[in-house]
Amino acid sequence: MNQVREEMIESVQAQMPEQRWQHTQGVMDTAIRLANKYGADPIKAEAAAILHDVAKYWPTARMEEIIREQHMPPELLQHDKQLWHAPVGAYVAQHEYGIEDKEILDAIRYHTSGRVHMTLLDKIVCLADYIEPGRDFPGVDRIRELAERDVNTALVAGFDSTISFLLAKRRRVFPLTILARNSLIEELEQELYK
Numbered sequence: 001m002n003q004v005r006e007e008m009i010e011s012v013q014a015q016m017p018e019q020r021w022q023h024t025q026g027v028m029d030t031a032i033r034l035a036n037k038y039g040a041d042p043i044k045a046e047a048a049a050i051l052h053d054v055a056k057y058w059p060t061a062r063m064e065e066i067i068r069e070q071h072m073p074p075e076l077l078q079h080d081k082q083l084w085h086a087p088v089g090a091y092v093a094q095h096e097y098g099i100e101d102k103e104i105l106d107a108i109r110y111h112t113s114g115r116v117h118m119t120l121l122d123k124i125v126c127l128a129d130y131i132e133p134g135r136d137f138p139g140v141d142r143i144r145e146l147a148e149r150d151v152n153t154a155l156v157a158g159f160d161s162t163i164s165f166l167l168a169k170r171r172r173v174f175p176l177t178i179l180a181r182n183s184l185i186e187e188l189e190q191e192l193y194k
Contacts, residue, residue, distance in 0.1 A: 005046075005047075005050075008047075008050055008051070008097055009050055011097075012024065012050055012051060012053075012054050015054060015057060015058075016053065016056060016057050017057070020053060020056060020057065022134055023053070023132060023134050023135075024049065024050065024052070024053055026132030026133050026134045026135075027049040027052060027053075027125070027128045027129050027132045028046050028049040028050060028128075029132070029133075030049075030127075030128035030131060030132045030133070031045040031046060031048065031049040031124055031125055031128035032045055032046050032049075034124045034127060034128055034147065034151070035121075035124050038120060038124065038151055039120070040120045040121050040124050041103075041121065044101065044103060044104050044107070044121055045107075045121060045124050045125060045128075047099065047101075047104050048104045048107035048108050048111075048121065048125045049125060049128060051089060051092070051093045051097060051099070051104075051108055052086070052089060052107075052108050052111045052125060052129060053085060053089065054085075054089045054092050054093065054097075054108075055084075055085040055088040055089040055092050056085040056089070058085070058088065060081050060084065063081070063084040063085065063088045064077065064084070066088050066091055067084060067087065067088065070091055072087050072088075072091075073087075075175070078172075079172055079174045080171065080172070080174070082112070083112050083113060083174055085112070086108065086109055086110065086111050086112040086113065087109050089108050089109070090105045090106070090108040090109035093105055093108055103119060103121050104121070106119065106121075106122060107119070107121045107122050107124075107125040107126075108125070110122050110126065110176075110180075111125050111126045111129050112126075112129075113174050113176045113177050113180065114126055114155070114159060114176065114177055114179075114180025114181070114183075114184075115176055115179070115180050115183075116176075116179050116180060116182075116183040117183055118155075118180060118183070118184070120151070123151045123152070123155055124151065126155060126158070127143075127147055127151060127154055127155050127158065130143055130154075130155075130158040130161075131143055131144045131147055131154070131158075137161070138161075139157070139161050140161075142157060143157045143158050143161065152184050152187050152188050152191075153188065155184055156181060156184050156185060156188070159177060159180060159181040159184070160181070162177065163177065163178070163181070
């Protein structure tokens, strides 16, 4: 398994600039730490983290072709191209890296948008992508602090940050992100009334 891991790391690293690889390493370390803290599988968390940005620097035409050929949700094409690398990355993880574990593939697929009823692994990889040590945006330190107490609360803060940023720039918000946020709020409300 270690040799497969090392080969995967080498292959992914070759597909991105050094700065993005440093980000990926930060996501790997953060995902493993969060998985251990909250009871998710750290091996799966690391695998999803290694591959989460595998398609990030692919030409948009190539990503669009995969989205169309694989019959991925067509609304992806109507929103920011920054979203495309996540579902395309899940496809690549499965077809080029032999990942068959649905939980890992979904964590890659939804690391940018979130989804309704996110699994713990989805949440950990998405949150690790937000808070890895190299991230520097307004509010990231607060999200990091929240992540030490509660994954759901931290993710809501992360989604709020993304949505606020997009609204300030007068850009469209991917509907799944709003649904993911609302789903997390619902989980938090349910925890409150237990």
